[in-house]
Amino acid sequence: MKGKRITIYDIAKEVGIAPSSVSKALNNLPSVSNKIKALVKAKANELNYKYNSNAANLRSGFSRTIGVIVPKINVAFFSNAIAGMEEVCFENNHGLIICQSDESYEREVQCIQTLIHQNVDCILISLSQETRATQHLLEIKNNQMGLVQFDRVDESFASHRVVNDNSHAAYEAVKHLIEQGYKKIAFLGGSDHLTVYNDRKQGYLQAIKEADLNIPYNYILDNEFKTETALKAATELLQYKDPPDAFFTVTDHAALGVLKAAWSLGLRVPDEVGIIGFSNETFTEVTFPTLSSVDQQSRNLGKAAANMYFNHMLAAAPVNTVAQNFEMQVIESSLIVRESSERVRAM
Amino acid sequence: MKGKRITIYDIAKEVGIAPSSVSKALNNLPSVSNKIKALVKAKANELNYKYNSNAANLRSGFSRTIGVIVPKINVAFFSNAIAGMEEVCFENNHGLIICQSDESYEREVQCIQTLIHQNVDCILISLSQETRATQHLLEIKNNQMGLVQFDRVDESFASHRVVNDNSHAAYEAVKHLIEQGYKKIAFLGGSDHLTVYNDRKQGYLQAIKEADLNIPYNYILDNEFKTETALKAATELLQYKDPPDAFFTVTDHAALGVLKAAWSLGLRVPDEVGIIGFSNETFTEVTFPTLSSVDQQSRNLGKAAANMYFNHMLAAAPVNTVAQNFEMQVIESSLIVRESSERVRAM
């Protein structure tokens, strides 16, 4: 740190008024005349003054910064969500600090510590795969900071939330498969302690039930959300004497695994095997055939999460801190029908 | 802001020593005994003390935070680079603030202002498409903050830099095409004021020249880095009476466009048309056929950019501020050969 930074004291001296008045002028407070305001602003500009948010934050208690913790920053869903958050923060003149837990509970706890030290005003978090406890979330609240859970949330922990309509989206997806004439629809799920995956499973089950389909129990698998494992699982299922004629998977990566399995077994998609994945990853548009998927509106979800803070927590006076009621927003997903699930009308 | 935050004063009172000693103990400074250190740390833990970085930063001048500005956060290359930076920052106990310029010069300037206000110690930046001037970069230096340009850099502006070996990588890619027997290799480039794209073009040209191939000038196009435009351009080129037999494109998206063009014209890839893209996007693995591409080691690049600060700027005493010599690191890319460029040995 070398060169002297321009401060409000420098401006005050130049203009010939008190530092406190400079502060008031720069913040457009009413107790200072327009003439002075203009003078101060002009001089600030002239001297190329940069206000020091550390100083301001220290005094005011607000950092005008919010933090976000995601499992993986380079997963399309999360990076899009972050892009949305960043947009909203920028509009509201707030900074955004990003941390990734790398799907580790321990890292997640560390991230929260870091953000507490940084004194962020609010934390937006999507839980890691490993996370079961919520002790660390409690600490956020103990430090008087805002908290918004998004996507991978713990429903038992009271806080504002933004989630997808996972169950309903899955229901629609499976219903679409049924409408296309598929009757033996297998399910490849995720870690079942994560509600996002579990909700998708419920949606699947509901659609199956409504259509009164008879699905063998071994068509319904958990923990098959990666390409490789899904490839293996699908290959096995498809070689049964009574194989599934369609797959609904909780991730696009799993859908890709199924596609590869069908391919290597010489089965035609969608004629002999229908496939729908989840998340609408970029690659779903370029596989052969292209993969149907559920689009989660991740960018909007991110915007909604950030707005949860700006609309419901920043302004809101902390009146009834005891009987708080938390907002819960559901972002609608939409089914993107591509080739892998649309049978040519040759029934 | 409600509940009182625990400060070093609280700890001091409880332990019965001065606040300054608490600070020294917590920072492991030598002028405090181990006994006191243990006492202080135990008490800090007990009281659940969180240190306030705003206060510390204000006094010390360092924020232990670095800022990164990228054109788009949700582009695989950048989100991976950011993931790498985040990792390095985390290891070094620094925060990372992320901003996106959205390919706009104006936004880029605003991002820099924001980061200056936040008082970050260093800014890592990859320039937007629109950016031509570097006035705003100068301001970073005027504010005594570190600056590292990465990927999309302005070579005329003196600063630390981390880039890919774009030219060489392109050269290798085109050489590979030539080795596969392609003779009429077209080039789809990017905005030519960006050195990254221009370097790739130079590498292409060099390989062409060395092989003494005769390429019609209209095979070499700029500003064709998106899927749609590349699709159109390739369709046109492929319908010439003397069409290209291969394409080298500066992005994978353009490569995808070419693939689609070949497809719709009924041309077989790689037999009749060879294709190599750039960036190794996720989707290159799942197209039909799969796309060869250049992997940029984006995560490593991000780590290198962040380490540039930790290794060369943080420790380095600002001795010869005038005759500074800037580090320039080149990250090696590697060619990933997939189906789209590997002709079955049927020559």
Add this chain to the structure above:
DNA sequence: AATTTATTGGCAATCGGTTTCCTGAATTAA
């Protein structure tokens, strides 16, 4: 035993805005 040298810990200033309280002047009301 006396004096020099280390070691340990405290005092107080400091970073740069923010905010409360207060004063003197200007405006309005009586």
Add this chain to the structure above:
DNA sequence: TTAATTCAGGAAACCGATTGCCAATAAATT
């Protein structure tokens, strides 16, 4: 004209950690 009310702007405390300097005690040296 005098008293009451506004209003613009200033003085100073404050946020919480850091750090240079100093004092007191302990240790080492002669």
